[in-house]
Amino acid sequence: MRIAIVDESGLRATILEDGLREAGYDDITLVPPRGAFVARLEALAPDIVIIDLGTPSRDSFEEMLAVSRALARPIAMFVDASDETMIGEAIDAGVGAYVVDGFAKERVKPVLDLAIRRFNAFAALRSELEEARTALAERRLIDRAKAILMKSRGLSEADAYALLRKTAMNQSRKIADVAQALITASELLGEMP
């Protein structure tokens, strides 16, 4: 079974490829959706195309399916339209699969299942990374705000933090937002630490 993976994210495509190889599939090609990718796919003649539903190039790809003379057999999106749960999961995960007509759905399902799991795992990884990044940025803001308070009001670090926290609670705002407001005000007043 020849599998092509069309994905804007090279990292996610690699993660999916690794998973498929571990599961015993060995004829896998990564085709980034840029430039003449449609011609590459046409030459490759894959049995299954796993495609990132977020790529703007999907319409170009479907046009190839509509006009290509090289593809003698029709190609359908998702092989089993009756399996709505699975299709829903796939769209939520951002995965599409185009399968050459005549392929048994039992052979396609494990590939798609695996793609959905890997796409979801990648999304979870990315949101964790995003959270960690935000947390780090907030820590830096709070540190700068503490430094301003320590300098301008002669507070200890613990007291400066307590003041920030109290202000945030009184105004029902996040400590990082209060810190940002303080930094902005201090910059306007020309009291950069």
Add this chain to the structure above:
Amino acid sequence: MTPLSIAFVPLTDAAVLVAARERGFAAAEDIDLTLVRTTSWATVRDRLVYGQVQAAHMLAPLAVAVTLGLSQQPAAIAAPFKLNVNGNALTLAADFAAALDPVSRNRITDPEATAHDFAGAIGLHRRKPIIGVVHRFSSHALMLRYWLGYAGVDPDRDVQLRVLPPSLMVEALRAREIDGFLVGEPWSSVAVDSGLGEIAAVGASIWRRGVEKLLAMREDWAEANAALVDRLLRALDRAARWCDDPANRSDLAELLARPDYVAQPAALIERALGGQIWLRRDEAPVEVPDFLLFHREAANFPWRSQGLWIYSQFVRWGFTAASPDAEAAAARVFRSDLYRRALAGSGTPMPGASMKLEGALGAPLGVGSDRGTLTLGPDRFFDGRVFDPSRIEEYLAGFAR
């Protein structure tokens, strides 16, 4: 509030949906509207067909194609509301446009001559011209085919139509992968502003009142949620009226410019909203008052005859075989009955008929309406042909292809 999700593609003509959410028209109907930004029409279609969203901003021909089973999983689509009329432009690379009338304004005002000039330029160009279109089943592609066909150009043989997403058109033009493109705004204005191309035709100069984007939903969902459909249509009707008001133009342009919507400069977006179109970067803009309509002249009314015009073009270009079943299915996509039901109590003038001759009006005409006056704008095709929805076969026989 009732939650409702609508998928859209980042384009200026998603304006009515954006205004409905951001200016409170949806909330006033107790709808918690979520807009799902989507980068390809294929994914808009899948989200709608497989029920991830309840409605979608959709190319009118794509709604007909999905219903006829021409675009992946077939599903009966109901379109009870048009989101806009007109709004497209054909942008050509300067070297290709050099074969047209040197006075850019003349290209817009005389589409017949421009079509012939385009035809003459094909053989002189360094390659078979490659023109970007957003989708096989787009209004843009059908209008380009219609316009080129008039000048004896076979769009499947004499030019290459390449499907590209709107957001990649400008880059493809810069890389000289294509010689021009026909796309919704703001992408032509972005290309002109970068000095990469010149606008050589606008949708309104090919068909004065061309069908463009629809609000599409699955027919079974629309039937099962009639009250909610009515509320949504009332919200969109008010949002469309708001979008058409010149007083709101700059506010609307700022809204659309936001990164979660079109993510392009407000000044470029505003050109289409105000009908002030820069054809070339270093010239004064020209006035195209009917470049893009959101509400006036019953712009949102889904004329069944327009679904049939799309069907006629599908037959003309061999996308589908002529059959009474396909014809009936295409006519059913445009749900003027749902529009009437939802807006019966509103102040929006309602046409008396649901079908009309398309392209018969050379000048504005007051027509029968159940309340107030309704003036329909001129809706001529540039070649003067008239589409009679009850005589499709005859209409098609009039074309060489």
